[in-house]
Amino acid sequence: MEDGSPSTSTTAGVDDKKGRAEQYKGRVTVHVIIACIVAATGGSLFGYDVGISGGVASMDDFLQIFFPAVYKHKLEAHENNYCKYNNQGISAFTSTLYISGFVASIVAAPVTRKYGRRTSIIIGGINFLIGSALNAAAVDLEMLIIGRVLQGVGIGFGNQAIPLYLSEMAPTHFRGALNMMFQVATTFGIFTANMINYGTQQIQPWGWRLALGLAAIPTLLMTVGGIFIPETPNSLVERGSKEQGRKLLEKIRGTNEVDAEFQDMLDAGELANSIKHPYWNIIKRRYRPELVMAICMPAFQILTGINSILFYAPMLFQSMGFGRQASLYSSALTGVVLAASTFISIATVDRLGRRPLLISGGIQMIICQVIAAIILGVKYGENQELSKSYSISVVVALSLFVLAFGWSWGPLGWTVPSEIFPLEIRSAGQSITVAVNLLFTFIIAQAFLSLLCLFKFGIFLFFAGWTTLMTLFVVFFLPETKGIPIEEMSILLRKHWFWKRILTDHDAAFN
Numbered sequence: 254m255e256d257g258s259p260s261t262s263t264t265a266g267v268d269d270k271k272g273r274a275e276q277y278k279g280r281v282t283v284h285v286i287i288a289c290i291v292a293a294t295g296g297s298l299f300g301y302d303v304g305i306s307g308g309v310a311s312m313d314d315f316l317q318i319f320f321p322a323v324y325k326h327k328l329e330a331h332e333n334n335y336c337k338y339n340n341q342g343i344s345a346f347t348s349t350l351y352i353s354g355f356v357a358s359i360v361a362a363p364v365t366r367k368y369g370r371r372t373s374i375i376i377g378g379i380n381f382l383i384g385s386a387l388n389a390a391a392v393d394l395e396m397l398i399i400g401r402v403l404q405g406v407g408i409g410f411g412n413q414a415i416p417l418y419l420s421e422m423a424p425t426h427f428r429g430a431l432n433m434m435f436q437v438a439t440t441f442g443i444f445t446a447n448m449i450n451y452g453t454q455q456i457q458p459w460g461w462r463l464a465l466g467l468a469a470i471p472t473l474l475m476t477v478g479g480i481f482i483p484e485t486p487n488s489l490v491e492r493g494s495k496e497q498g499r500k501l502l503e504k505i506r507g508t509n510e511v512d513a514e515f516q517d518m519l520d521a522g523e524l525a526n527s528i529k530h531p532y533w534n535i536i537k538r539r540y541r542p543e544l545v546m547a548i549c550m551p552a553f554q555i556l557t558g559i560n561s562i563l564f565y566a567p568m569l570f571q572s573m574g575f576g577r578q579a580s581l582y583s584s585a586l587t588g589v590v591l592a593a594s595t596f597i598s599i600a601t602v603d604r605l606g607r608r609p610l611l612i613s614g615g616i617q618m619i620i621c622q623v624i625a626a627i628i629l630g631v632k633y634g635e636n637q638e639l640s641k642s643y644s645i646s647v648v649v650a651l652s653l654f655v656l657a658f659g660w661s662w663g664p665l666g667w668t669v670p671s672e673i674f675p676l677e678i679r680s681a682g683q684s685i686t687v688a689v690n691l692l693f694t695f696i697i698a699q700a701f702l703s704l705l706c707l708f709k710f711g712i713f714l715f716f717a718g719w720t721t722l723m724t725l726f727v728v729f730f731l732p733e734t735k736g737i738p739i740e741e742m743s744i745l746l747r748k749h750w751f752w753k754r755i756l757t758d759h760d761a762a763f764n
Contacts, residue, residue: 276513277738279424279506284483285431288505291478292418293434295374295411297471298381300442302404303560304588305464306347308450315461319346319394342394344699349398350405351695355688357409362531362684365414369484369492370421373414378476381407382469389466404468405691411475412687416671417679421485422505425738429602429668433595436664440592442471447588486515490522491676517740521676531681540678542752545730547670547682551690553723554666557618558716559658560694562587562651590652594659606735607665608727614661615724621654622717629710662723666690672734673742 309315316324320342357380365373380403387400415435423431449467453460486505489498498518502511528534535544598610625647632643667686674682705712732749734742746752 277425278508278510279514280508281424281427281431282505282507284505285422285424288422288482289419289431289434291475291482292374292415292422293438294471294475294478295377295415296435296438297442297445298377298404298468298475299408299412300439300444301446301468301471302350302408302442303439304443304446305450305468308446308454309461309464310343310346312454312461314458319391319397344702346394346397346401348695348698349401350408351691351698353402353405354407354409354412355405355691355695357406358413358684358687358691359409361410361413361687362680364410365417365683366491366531366680369488370414370418371479371482371484373410374418374479375476377407377410377412377414378472378479379407380404380410382472382476385466385468385472388468389462391462391465407472409687409691412690413680413684416667416686417683418485420668420671420739421487424506426603426736428672428739429607429735430599432668432671433599433602433664435667437592437595437599438471440588440595440659440663444585444588444592447585451582451585487518487521487676487679490515490518491525493526495519495522514738517738518676521740524675525677525679528677531678535678535681535685539756540675540682541755542746542749543674543678543682544685546673547685548689549723549726550666550670551686552693553719553726554662555690555693555697556716556719556723557658557662558622558697558713558719559655559663560697562655586648587652587655591655591659591663594656595664598660598664601660602665602668603735606733607669608731608733610661611665611727611731612724614657615720615727617657618654618662618720619717619724621650621657622713622720625650625654626710626713626717629713669731669734672739673746675740675743 310320313324323343361373361376364376384400384403384405384407387396387403391397391400416432419432419435420428446464449464453464456463483501483505486498486502489495489501499511499515502515502518503509506514534540535547602610628643628646628650632640670686671683701712704715708715730751732745732752734745737745743756747756
């Protein structure tokens with residue numbers, strides 16, 4: 254299979270007469286590190302919400318105010334009843350943020366392109382901050398939902414701009430590791446949320462308000478920090494500030510020898526400015542691989558089932574027969590594992606490549622999901638609880654699943670799409686990536702509790718089927734992008750065994 258492995262694809266850019274990858278100079282400077290840390294903080298907003306929502310939605314004080322019917326059903330249901338939390342109101346509380354984020358991510362594309370990446374980051378932070386305040390002070394369901402909608406706008410703008418910012422600021426050969434700072438922040442947000450869930454559930458009756466309101470802390474860091482970090486050189490060139498872009502590039506690379514990289518930016522900027530309607534252009538045949546990746550990678554990331562486990566971990570573990578304290582402790586453990594596993598990916602992604610991590614992670618996730626389904630299917634029924642040993646086995650299986658996700662589809666589901674788009678469709682492509690991610694997050698979040706009630710232990714087999722499909726997708730259709738400059742990804746795609754059949758020279762020249 255041509256260009257299916259890292260050994261052949263990493264040299265694709267320099268083999269082409271247009272490739273300038275070997276001429277790129279520079280290093281990771283303090284300016285890049287500081288800017289990337291500030292920007293990546295935005296990932297913690299997404300992670301914190303993912304982790305906090307399920308914990309808050311399982312707190313009795315919260316349920317009594319906003320979902321009394323669920324609270325009553327919870328008291329009447331058996332502790333091991335898969336359907337005890339099946340309520341569309343709770344699902345709406347969780348998923349409203351993601352449908353508003355879906356819409357916001359589409360709106361964010363022209364803003365990011367016209368006004369820069371920093372502007373979208375700041376807009377996202379302001380909206381999320383207001384939404385957090387409304388949630389913490391909510392007195393009725395309407396106020397709660399409005400807060401979630403504003404938080405969704407923040408997520409939509411932030412997730413659209415931040416991965417682009419990180420990819421454009423990072424030197425080519427460290428792009429994978431630096432881009433994953435977004436995922437590090439996301440996993441840290443999840444872990445922090447799990448710890449806060451564990452602590453605030455003991456604070457009655459206002460622990461849930463504290464849990465929701467603490468989201469304001471990372472939001473302030475991102476918003477204020479966004480005011481002071483520089484714009485990316487790519488964005489400056491795209492918007493006509495070529496001299497400023499050159500000076501910034503020299504500063505963040507720590508060298509004046511940036512001719513090759515800057516020339517690639519000028520070429521990309523010239524083409525980008527000739528395209529007035531990026532969304533229309535991205536559906537053309539010459540961008541077919543990028544469009545497929547923009548849709549499939551984020552969709553597959555969610556279809557692993559990871560967000561369902563992280564959203565509803567306390568409720569999921571209680572449904573399996575764990576006590577309240579044990580369920581929160583178990584979900585906190587998965588948060589720790591996810592945060593730690595991301596560093597495995599950071600340490601290996603620019604040495605081993607994207608494909609090996611995605612494939613190995615996919616295989617491990619499939620095995621763990623099947624093991625969890627077998628244990629629950631054989632040892633756990635309607636009128637029985639799991640023994641301590643089998644309960645521990647389920648937690649171990651899910652923790653190993655989360656571990657595999659953390660080094661593979663978690664960070665790379667964001668990294669790969671953000672690094673393959675040429676400048677002329679980059680904002681539109683990233684918007685599609687975020688929109689698809691949030692749309693599928695909304696669908697799964699809205700449907701998960703009903704699916705759990707319907708499939709019971711089979712829910713893990715449902716996600717294992719999707720994980721198998723996405724692993725095969727990587728094997729056959731995803732080229733290795735390790736070490737390839739962003740502005741030369743089209744060269745790599747034209748050499749891939751499958752995509753080269755679609756990307757003819759005629760298409761590249763005339764579409």
